Amino acid sequence: MHMADALLSPAVGGGLWVAAALTLRVSAKNLERNEDSSHVPLMGVLAAFIFAAQMINITIPGTGASGHLGGGVLLAMLLGPHAAFIVMASILTIQAFFFADGGLLALGCNMINLGFIPAFIAYPLIYRRYTQPPSTGRKHTVITIITTLLALQLGALAVVIQTSLSGISSLDIGHFLLLMQPIHLAIGIGESLITVCVFNLIATTQRPQQQVPNQRRSVNKKVFILALAAILVGGGLSPLASNQPDGLEWSVDQATTQSDHTLRTSPQIDSTALTLHHQLDNAQTALAPFPDYAFRRTANDQHPARNSETATSGLIGGGLCALLIFTTSIFIRRKRQAATSAQPGN
C-alpha cells in the first residue's frame, strides 16, 4: 500500500526523501554508463506496462481473493536493480501526480518501500543469490515467491515504522504490525504467483536479462548504507527532540498503566530540569517556521483541557473560513464565466 501525506510528518517524509533522492542519483549514474542505449525506450514502456498491469485484477486460486502485479520484483528480474528502481520511482511519481495516490511528501517513502526494498534488498539478498540462469524450474519458482513475499513484508514494515514515527495516526507499532503484515502476506501470495507465472511465460520466448546488457550487476553497497543512514537519521533524531518523557519515565509509565485505553497523563514538564529535549524544543520554537512542533509527535499527547473553549471557536471559525473561501471562489468564477460568455465570438 502507498504511504500517504496525511499520515506523515515532515521529518520522516524529509528523511525518506533524502534516501530516495540519493538512490535516484546513484542509479541514474549507474545507468548512464550503459553503452547500449536500448534500455532507454525499454524502461519507458515497461513502466507503462507495469502501470497498466497493476490495474488488472486476477483471481488467486484457492483464496477467491483477487490480486494484482506489484512490479518491483518482476522489474528487478527483468532489468536489474538500478533500472528497476528508476522505473518504479517513475511509476510512483506519475501515480502521485495523476491519481493522488500517496502524495508528494510521501513520494520518497513510497520510492523506498516499493522501489528500493524490492530492487536493492529482496532481489539481491534472495533472488540473485540463490538462482542462476537458466531461470526456470521449481527452485526458481520458490525463490521468486520468497523474494516477492519478503519484499512486501519489508515494505509493509517500512510503512508501519514511517507512520508510527510520524505520530499522526494513533496506531501503535504492535497493533499496526498485526494489521499490516498478515494483509501483505495475503497480497504477497497473489503477487508472487502472478510474478512467477508471467516470468515463466516470457522466459520461454526470450532471455530477459539480455534486455539490458552490460549493466553492472553488483549492488552498490554505498547506496544501501547511505539510504539506511538517511532513514535512521530521520527516525533516530526524533526521540531526542520529542516532547515525550525520556525513555525511562516512559517505560515506567507503560508498566503502570493497566491497558492501552487507560487515560495517560502527560508528564509535568515544568517539574523536570531543563533536559536536552526541552532546550531543543525552546530553541526550535524560537527559530523554526513550525511553532510548537516537536520533531516527533505522538497521538498520546493530550489535547490540553484549557483549549476546549478555543476549540469551539476554532470549529466555528474553521467552518466559516471554509464557507467564505468557497463562496468567494464560486462567486468570482461565476462572474468570470458571465464576462467571457458576454464577449462576442466566443
Next chain:
Amino acid sequence: MVTLDSALWQLNQSNRLAEGTTWVHRLDPRTKLFTTLVFILFVASHGPLQISALIPFIVYPAFLLFNAELPLDYVIKRLFFAAPFVLFIAVFNPLIETQTVIIAGYELRQGWLSMSSILIRFVLTASAALILLASTGIPQLCTALNQFGVPQLFTRQLLLLHRYLLVLLTEGLSVYRATQLRRYGKRLTLATGANLLAQLLLRTTTRANRIHNAMLSRSFSGEIPTPETNAKLTKQDWSFIVGWCSLFFLMRHINLAIYLGQLLEGLWS
C-alpha cells in the same frame, strides 16, 4: 482501486486540463512546484490534533483551482479513489484514542479529532498535488524538476512513461476486454491473467525495440536532447512564491479560524 478504463479517462482529462491557458498555467512551473511543496510541508507540520488551524489552508488549492479554471469534480473524483488507505488507517484513531475532550458542550473522543485532522490533511495535500499537475503538465514539471537538480535520466523516464501510458493502458484494456467477452462473467483466473500480462509484456518489449530503431534512425546516441530553456522567473512568479509562502507561515503561527470564531462570538454577544 482505479480500473483501466477510468484510469484512461482520468489521464485524458488531466492531459487536456494541462493544456489550459490561464495565468496560472502560464506561471513558471518552478514557481508552482516550489510553492506546492512548501504548502504540503506546512500542512504536514501541524500537530495531530489540529483541525481548525488547517482549515484556512484550503485557500491555496481553492485559489489555484478556480484561477486555473479546473472543474471541481476533477479533484473530488480522484480524492474518492485515493481515500481508502488513508481512511483505513485513520479510522483506528477514534478506537484507540479514547481520552475525551469537550467541544461546544459535547463530549468527544480525542480520536475523532485526530481522525478529522488526518482527513483534512489528506484533502489539502492530495488536492494540491492534483491541481499542480492539471495547471502545469508533465513536460513542464519535468523541466522544473531538472532545474531543481533531478537527474535527466529520471525526468526522461517520466516523460517516456507519460508518453506511452495511454498507449499501454489502451492496449491493456483492449486485451482485457477481449478476454472478458469470452469469459461470460467468470473471473479472470491466474492462468488467463498471467497469459494476458505476458502477451502485453512481450508486445511491450517489441514495441521498445521499434521505438529504439526509430531513435537510432534519427541519430540517437543515448542522450535525449531537449531544447534549452533559459527562462528567468518573472516578477509575477516571485510575488506568487513570496506571497503564498508568507501566508502559509502566518497561518501556521496564527490560527485564523479561531480568531474568526472568537470575532463572531464577540459580535454575537
Next chain:
Amino acid sequence: MLTVDIDNISYTYADGTSALDAVSLQVNAGESVAIIGANGAGKSTLLHHLNGLLTPTAGRIHICTHPLNNKTLAEIRRLIGMVFQNPDDQLFMANAIDDVCFGPLNLGLTSQQALKVARRALDQVGVLNLQDRAPCRLSDGEKRRVAIAGVLATSPEILVLDEPTSGLDPWARRQLIDLLKKLDHTRLIATHDFDLAHDLCERTIVLCEGKIIADGLTANILTNDFLDSSPAIPANTL
C-alpha cells in the same frame, strides 16, 4: 549518382529462416520507388537494412557512395530519413515540436537552430499549429505528418517510408499523398496502397519471400503484364 546501391544482400534470422535472398537494387538520385509484396515478404526487413538497423548476412550496401559499416553509420543515418509504419513508435517525445527537434539536436544543432528548423519542417507538412500538442492528442493523419516533419528536419537525401498510408481514412490518405508529392527527395516507399504507388512512384519493385521478382515501371507492374508469366505470384493476385 547512385543514391542507393544494394548489392546481392541476404539476411537470415537467428533461427535460420531466410528473410532476404540475394536482393540487389539500384536507385538513382530523385527516383521514386515503390516496394510491394505480401506481408512477411521482407519489405520492412529490406528497409531496415538501409540505415544499418539490420546488418546483412551477405552482400554489401552503399548509400550515396558511402559503404555501410560501423564507421559510416552516423553519416548514413543523416542521409536517410526513415518514417516507420506505426507513428506511435516514432513520436516518443512529449509534444510535436520536441519530437521534430530530436533529430536536429542529435546532429549537433543548437537549440535555437533546431527550433527554427523544426518549425520550418512542421510548416512544410502543414501542422505548425500543432507544435505544442502531445502525440496522444493528435489524430493518426496528424501523427504521420509530424513523423514526416521529424524526418524532414534533418534534411536527408533519401526518404524511406514504411506503409505510410496504412490505417488512414480516405481524406487523411489523400492529404498525405499530396504532401509526399511535393517533396523532391529520392523516395523508397514500402506499401500495400497501389494507388499511392501509382500516384507517387514511377518505378515499382515486387518482393516475394525475400526475393525481388519484378522491377519495372509502376504502370506495367500494376497492370500485371510483367508478371503474367511469373510462377511466384498467382496471376490474379495483384
